Amino acid sequence: MAEHVEGIDELDLKILSFLQDDGRMTFKEIAARIGVAERTIRLRVSSLRETGALSIVGLVNPMKIGLNIIAAIHIAAERDQLQHCANALIEMDEVRYVSLITGEYHILSEVCVSSHEELSEFIAQKLNKVPGILRTNIIVELKILKNKFNFMRGHNG
Structure with a gap:
């Protein structure tokens, strides 16, 4: 297990582990499973959200809403235009992920669209x-074989 980040203790890790498996789990249920007061869980979750360690969101499967084409795009940019390129991608509706990377390319992005035609149009008209x-x-992407969001292991036992 990786070292704990400052301010995150074993109790926080247990709470995070339960919530990553079921983001709708009640504070009461988490408290009962861990063996602490419900108020403790409520305060800890509030603190984890304030520090940015936890966001509670509804995760949408893009393919279930018609976004059947997912493409990873590596982008090499002019050195003095890197931030401008990243900002332009961030503003595009089709782009769901943008990061700066090392290596031959400088930016990694992920695009979700409904068809190959829409991807072609995105590339030609926007990118x-x-x-x-x-x-x-x-x-x-041809077929997704694994797509996990549970980063915590072994803390909810």
Whole structure:
């Protein structure tokens, strides 16, 4: 197990572990499973949310809402245009993920669209018009074999 981040203790890790498995689990149920007061859980969750360690959201499966094409896009950008390129991607509705990376490419993004035609239009009408992009490597996912969001292990026993 990785070292604990300052301010996150074993109780916080247990709470996070339960919530990652079921974000709708009640504070009362978590408290009963861990063996602490419900108020303790409520206060800890509030603190974890305030520090940014925890966000409680509804996770949408893009394919279940018609976004059947998912593409990872590697982008090489001009050095002085890197932030501009990243900001342009962040503003595009089709883009769900943007990060700066090391290696031959500088930006990694993920795009979700409904069809190959829509992906082609996105590339031609939006991506290729961003100033500062030198080259791209577009990788279309064929089949998702694993997509997990549970980063915590072994704390809810």
